[in-house]
Amino acid sequence: MEIPYxxxxxxxxxxxxxxxxxxxxxxxxxxxxxxxxxxYIILRTGSVEWPHGELNVPLGAINTxxxxxxxxxxxxxxxxxxxxxxxxxxxxxxLTFALAAIFLVNKYFEYKEHLVEGQGPWHDSFFGIxxxxxxxxxxxxxxxxxxxxxxxxPGARLWxxxxxxxxxxxxxxxxxxxxxxxxxxxxxxxxYLL
Amino acid sequence: xxSDPAEVKKSVRAYISxxxxxxxxxxxxxxASRFHFAVPIAIAIxxxxxxxxxxxxxxxxxxxxxxxxxxxxxxxLTILFFIVLMFVPLLTNLDQIGVPR
Numbered sequence: 001m002e003i004p005y006x007x008x009x010x011x012x013x014x015x016x017x018x019x020x021x022x023x024x025x026x027x028x029x030x031x032x033x034x035x036x037x038x039x040y041i042i043l044r045t046g047s048v049e050w051p052h053g054e055l056n057v058p059l060g061a062i063n064t065x066x067x068x069x070x071x072x073x074x075x076x077x078x079x080x081x082x083x084x085x086x087x088x089x090x091x092x093x094x095l096t097f098a099l100a101a102i103f104l105v106n107k108y109f110e111y112k113e114h115l116v117e118g119q120g121p122w123h124d125s126f127f128g129i130x131x132x133x134x135x136x137x138x139x140x141x142x143x144x145x146x147x148x149x150x151x152x153x154p155g156a157r158l159w160x161x162x163x164x165x166x167x168x169x170x171x172x173x174x175x176x177x178x179x180x181x182x183x184x185x186x187x188x189x190x191x192y193l194l
Numbered sequence: 195x196x197s198d199p200a201e202v203k204k205s206v207r208a209y210i211s212x213x214x215x216x217x218x219x220x221x222x223x224x225x226a227s228r229f230h231f232a233v234p235i236a237i238a239i240x241x242x243x244x245x246x247x248x249x250x251x252x253x254x255x256x257x258x259x260x261x262x263x264x265x266x267x268x269x270x271l272t273i274l275f276f277i278v279l280m281f282v283p284l285l286t287n288l289d290q291i292g293v294p295r
């Protein structure tokens with residue numbers, strides 16, 4: 001059975017189905033991260049003192065730059081498909097994947113630095129919520145990388161068979177990726193700077 | 195959503211401009227934190243800049259500036275419930291049940 005409205009738009013929503021699907025998924029993600037941000041507020045307002053300067057700000061800032069750059073390369077990967085430039089699309093998607101990988105490597109070294117000093121999630125409320133928020137965000141990065149690896153590998157075959165559907169798949173991958181970037185835009189000041 | 199190649203080409207310029215703006219705002223966020231403002235002011239500055247950056251990502255990269263009504267409807271509901279979530283901590287602070295007067 002053929003999946004309906006993968007390219008053409010549904011008359012009632014004016015959208016192709018996967019677009020509706022990804023936005024509803026992202027809405028649920030807003031609530032997931034929202035609940036954890038709310039937890040952060042409860043922990044912070046309820047504590048007698050809150051640590052400052054515990055995290056490596058330059059490394060956090062570098063990771064912010066990496067994720068913002070990866071958002072641009074992701075949107076360029078989609079735009080290249082729309083302009084029928086397959087080679088550029090591959091380059092931009094591979095760059096997005098590489099930037100995401102560097103982000104995770106940085107995060108690994110950051111975690112290691114703290115764990116060596118005994119600052120694990122058990123250390124205090126700050127590190128508890130820090131590992132929860134950044135760990136969940138890191139898992140989202142990993143999830144995005146798995147999807148990108150699929151489109152760099154076997155998933156790329158769809159371009160020859162059905163270029164419009166492939167471009168739509170890259171678009172929704174991008175929507176997810178920009179959301180992951182957006183979450184980090186809030187995580188960075190909240191955890192590293194305030 | 196643009197699907198015409200000429201339109202997409204025009205959007206590419208917007209993507210680059212937003213990229214530059216996001217970088218500038220990141221530098222401002224880090225620089226502002228070095229001034230050691232009072233905590234409420236520091237929180238306000240950081241969150242306003244983060245909200246500006248977030249709206250640029252959502253509006254331009256995620257194409258929300260020209261999306262269909264069905265998506266705006268779903269997101270409006272999401273924002274509403276997100277605001278409720280952010281007020282939960284306040285409700286717990288106001289809860290005086292079991293607290294001796």
